[in-house]
Amino acid sequence: MTGMxxxxxxxxxxxxxxxRDVFLDAExxxxxxxxxxxxxxxxxxxxxxxxxxxSSPCGRFDVVWTEYNCYNVHYTEDDGLEFRFxxxxxxxxxxxxxHEPPDAETRVPSCIDVEPPELVTRAVLKCWRTALSADDPSxxxxxxxxx
Amino acid sequence: MGIEAPPPxxxxxxxxxxxxxxxxxxxxxxxSVITRIREPTPASEIAKRARASEPVVRDALADLADIGxxxxxxxxxxxxxxxxxxxxxxxxxxxxxxRYDEDELVSELQTLKGTVNSFREQYGVESPTELAQQLEPxxxxxxxxxxxxxxxxxxxxxxxxxxxxxxARKVLA
Numbered sequence: 572m573t574g575m576x577x578x579x580x581x582x583x584x585x586x587x588x589x590x591r592d593v594f595l596d597a598e599x600x601x602x603x604x605x606x607x608x609x610x611x612x613x614x615x616x617x618x619x620x621x622x623x624x625x626s627s628p629c630g631r632f633d634v635v636w637t638e639y640n641c642y643n644v645h646y647t648e649d650d651g652l653e654f655r656f657x658x659x660x661x662x663x664x665x666x667x668x669x670h671e672p673p674d675a676e677t678r679v680p681s682c683i684d685v686e687p688p689e690l691v692t693r694a695v696l697k698c699w700r701t702a703l704s705a706d707d708p709s710x711x712x713x714x715x716x717x718x
Numbered sequence: 719m720g721i722e723a724p725p726p727x728x729x730x731x732x733x734x735x736x737x738x739x740x741x742x743x744x745x746x747x748x749x750s751v752i753t754r755i756r757e758p759t760p761a762s763e764i765a766k767r768a769r770a771s772e773p774v775v776r777d778a779l780a781d782l783a784d785i786g787x788x789x790x791x792x793x794x795x796x797x798x799x800x801x802x803x804x805x806x807x808x809x810x811x812x813x814x815x816x817r818y819d820e821d822e823l824v825s826e827l828q829t830l831k832g833t834v835n836s837f838r839e840q841y842g843v844e845s846p847t848e849l850a851q852q853l854e855p856x857x858x859x860x861x862x863x864x865x866x867x868x869x870x871x872x873x874x875x876x877x878x879x880x881x882x883x884x885x886a887r888k889v890l891a
Contacts, residue, residue, distance in 0.1 A: 575861060576858060577855070578850050579865050582869045609814060609817060609873070689738060690731075690738055694730050698730055700722075701730075715730070716723065
């Protein structure tokens with residue numbers, strides 16, 4: 572389940588293709604990726620990365636993108652750590668919000684303002700890598716990465 | 719295992735834009751921006767989003783209009799631009815033709831009809847629009863079904879178009 576609320580429009584398959592390509596171009600830690608067929612009414616884009624927080628050996632991004640530019644970028648690790656960068660109508664948070672780790676239950680404003688899929692994907696990857704290099708999930712939603 | 723940090727940045731949004739600028743040409747960015755624009759939009763706004771200068775954007779959009787990718791509209795405030803929706807649909811139909819043979823398209827069409835009908839029965843409404851009217855704002859399952867229904871409906875139309883296109887091609891090409 573994606574947890575996206577509101578009228579998001581249909582899934583934007585071409586955006587999923589673009590997002591997959593950004594993952595492959597921009598992030599050398601990507602090990603596996605899969606995208607369901609264009610006619611699947613719920614096409615899943617899954618990207619696995621060869622690193623994780625703490626003792627986790629790997630993590631997985633599941634991405635949903637729709638024609639009204641709503642999105643859900645959901646990261647999970649086998650030990651249960653998860654977080655989500657979202658944009659969609661949400662009664663209890665701004666449309667662009669972040670579900671904090673470790674369980675993605677809370678909703679706080681997202682540090683990501685950019686809107687097109689190729690920019691959101693690059694921003695998510697930067698946030699993830701910055702937090703991962705410090706092995707500190709609390710840095711995931713940080714706007715800056717000071718020297 | 720040590721993971722290397724990305725180069726330092728003040729604002730992750732600006733850093734994402736900078737990286738995008740480094741890895742794409744101006745023309746690629748203009749094309750990427752215009753293919754997502756569905757409302758008549760001035761060149762200045764497209765230039766802002768594509769991080770390009772306005773004269774370059776006007777020039778590129780004129781070329782894209784020549785090949786039918788972009789629609790233009792002259793107004794008192796100057797020319798407005800948006801993507802050509804018909805061409806966008808056509809490209810999706812062509813993509814289906816490349817990925818599925820005709821038997822697969824017919825079988826997918828049946829599956830999609832089944833998906834759409836099961837939502838009609840489950841919710842007792844005729845369309846995703848009617849479903850939206852009866853959903854509570856905080857009903858994740860309902861809104862997920864709404865998205866899937868919209869996607870199935872869109873795919874159903876694209877599949878029908880791809881089948882008709884394949885039929886026409888057999889006779890006419």
